């Protein structure tokens with residue numbers, strides 16, 4: 001099965017936090033989207049691998065992503081080595097995405113996030129080499145975009161996800177073992193506002209990014225390399 005967009009995360013809730021709105025929006029517009037978790041999140045303080053797998057599958061359903069795969073690389077010990085890069089290349093060759101999303105490859109508080117971005121960055125290029133000793137036809141996605149997790153950086157592009165924010169929130173909430181209030185001692189109903197500092201950071205930032213483009217919520221991305229625009233009066237998105 002081929003996809004238009006394939007989003008990679010280091011852990012089973014990364015894609016939801018950084019690009020859940022983007023996936024929900026593109027899926028609703030008819031693009032086929034998939035998610036690949038590099039690890040099963042086995043080093044998490046809360047939740048077993050089985051629980052996290054079930055939560056990830058539920059979240060993918062909420063985002064309307066028919067594909068969710070886990071590469072079972074080592075959580076908390078992700079490294080930019082051949083095993084990981086080759087695992088990513090195999091899924092790129094299998095699903096042939098036009099667009100790839102991955103965590104920004106530098107400066108994130110969690111070392112796995114940056115490593116995940118760098119692994120995917122390398123794999124996107126190397127997947128196009130015919131002589132690589134791997135199965136599958138050489139294939140290179142058209143474009144790689146980095147999404148932002150626990151890192152402060154100005155995005156180069158902001159996607160308006162205002163109409164899909166409830167879906168993003170529901171997908172994040174599907175990861176109950178990670179975001180239940182008891183994990184953080186919060187009170188009141190489970191919501192992004194009452195939840196962990198990380199979720200507050202994510203939702204505040206999404207609202208801020210939205211405000212920069214005249215929308216209520218936006219998710220920022222950083223393209224790897226430059227983007228070509230043919231018509232400055234067209235879909236550039238000035239408001």
Ligand SMILES: [Zn+2]
Pocket residue numbers: 010011013014110113
């Ligand atoms: Zn993570």
